[in-house]
Amino acid sequence: MKVSLFITCLSDTLYPRVGEAMVKLLARYGIQLHFPTVQTCCGQPAFNSGYWKEARETAKTILDAFEDSDFVISPSGSCTGMIHHYPKLFEADSHMHARAVKLQSKSYEFTQFLVQVLGVKDLGAVFPHKVTYHPSCHGSRLLGVKEEPLELMRNVVGLELVPLPFAEDCCGFGGTFAVKMADISGAMVTEKVDHVLETEAEVLVGLDLACLMNIAGNLRYRNQPVKVMHLAELLYEGVNQA
């Protein structure tokens, strides 16, 4: 059985520690992740901007990379969500479409795989900190990953989960939106961070690095010391502390 890591370009280039945490956590359950190096980016920036030809060129690297994988796991609900768009993206080419449908059926976001497939809800982690959680839009709304991260966090010893006001509101990232409509996006991330600060949490946790980069960027701009972590990192740190 081949379980592969879809690292996503953001984790690969900016947040390799998230990939490392995932790999090491899954190894504890006997999952040896496989990492096909032909993968690059899921193509979402091009797809969402309407450049579907360019998106197909990029998406092809993902289809090639995971052709013979049985399960494909990624640290992002949004990039996994992009794979769910592949059948539409390749609808005019029956061969590619079939490959896209196949890839979609075996792709999982990290916590989805952990909870739904491995049946792991309690990693035996310890993390004695005040934490708040931002549910990223694509993972929670489009993939339906809502309960999994909460369940995992509830089982972390010492973790105090503080509800984030207006948690379900978008952080304002939106890919090229943050560049094209910078002031609207800026208003959104500013409000998101206002809410994070209201919680007085030490750590903001999430499942999508793009959103976390956005929120962390604004926290840093405002010189706020809240630590921003992917849930895989938090859990990995937690099992090492246990």
Add this chain to the structure above:
Amino acid sequence: MSTAGAASTVKERADLALNDEFLRKAVKFTTERLRNGKKQASDEHGNWDDWRERGRQIRLHTIAHLDYYLNLFADQARANGVHVHFAETSAEAVKLSLEIAQRKQAKSVVKSKSMVTEELHLNHELESIGVEAIETDLGEYIIQLAGETPSHIIIPAIHKNRYQVADLLSKEAGETLAPDTSILAGFVRKKLREKFLEADIGMTGCNFAIAETGSMVLFENEGNARMVTTVPKTQITLMGMERIIPSWSDLEVMATLLPRSATGQKLTVYMSGITGPRRDVDADGPDEMHIIIVDNGRSLQLGDPEFQELLNCIRCGACLNACPVYRHIGGHAYGGTYSGPIGAVLTPALNKNVGEWDDIANASSLCGACYEACPVKIPLHEMLIYLRRRKLEQGHGNAAESLGMKGFAAVMGSARRYSTLVKLGKLGQKLVVRDGGIRLKLGPLKGWNTYRVTPSLPKKSFRDQWGTLEQELRHGLQELDPAVKSRMEAIMRDRDSGGGNGHG
């Protein structure tokens, strides 16, 4: 026109709103109240997603057979004594309305809230032939006094606070009215009562048209629509051609979905079903009733697999209340009659000029809150992407972006080129990184870095580390639990037999 209407681009209009603290506060306040109300009402009702699905199925079915149901509706309405007219364009709908007003030698028209008449700019047209048009919905009346357009589908004056409203109404009253909602509403009630009594024509929109009996149904909270449809001698109803539902039993589903989604009410204060003009046995009602069925770009969506579901919309406004972009910029920034996520898609779609339409489809983070809020599950977040794509297909792309995307595909199309670029990035960033972050406000980073610090690339990417990591893992790998292994195998088998696609 509103101030926002005068600005030419989405960005300019959005900036006006972003710099208007009154507007942002007022919009946040009301959209929060509405969406919390919706959440509570739908939770209390229970099985909300099943109701949404049922609503969606009714709308899908109706739109798929729209020709049949429109004919049935028209036949039934005519049998009830209604004059039914079809208008293909906005101009035809205006012409039909004005002709009726002229034939009736009307001096004044009282209107209950209707987005379709906003779409036709009908008030302005009526005034151009010397007919006074009075909006009788409180919010709409305020907007009319301000000389603006509605900034929300159901709460037209959402962007105004009560002090601004008091100023407007004081001007109309010729005396200073206190910014107290009961005083302000009291003034309007008294004023409008006179208007109802002297009006020659009552004009309404239509929430649902029931095909089986040729009836039209109005949902409202102020009783003004009931006045409009009972006092004047002539009634004109304008309805979009997609307002149809097959039967009264379908209305039960719509009446469950619409008020809860719109305002969080279980039922609106007034729900009127009107089947024809006044009969001899009726105490009140119009002697003459017209229904003008308006196309105005709607039929262009028929048969378009990406946009046909736009016609399923029941105009509840829930997508506006849920939208984090609308929350910050309000409705006028959208630049069309319909605002928010539905407006961003509907306006260009109805105007047939998806290609030339301005950047409004880009003013979305594609978060999907609109889809989640929609009582008939219209995938607006996907339609926004289709709009962006169509704009490019029609040759209205941005040259710099297009070049950038070609570069993106060239780099990301190959792992080798991708790795090379990351290496170049690590070299290049040395010029701009300070304390592990980039604060430069230049080029594409300008907007982003106005609100954020960009992280720098770490020394080693994940793929740089993979070799070492893999070696490390080979030691101490745990045994896969046989139960988990067999579950994984079962998932794979299920997938091969055609299932397993719907995980998540």
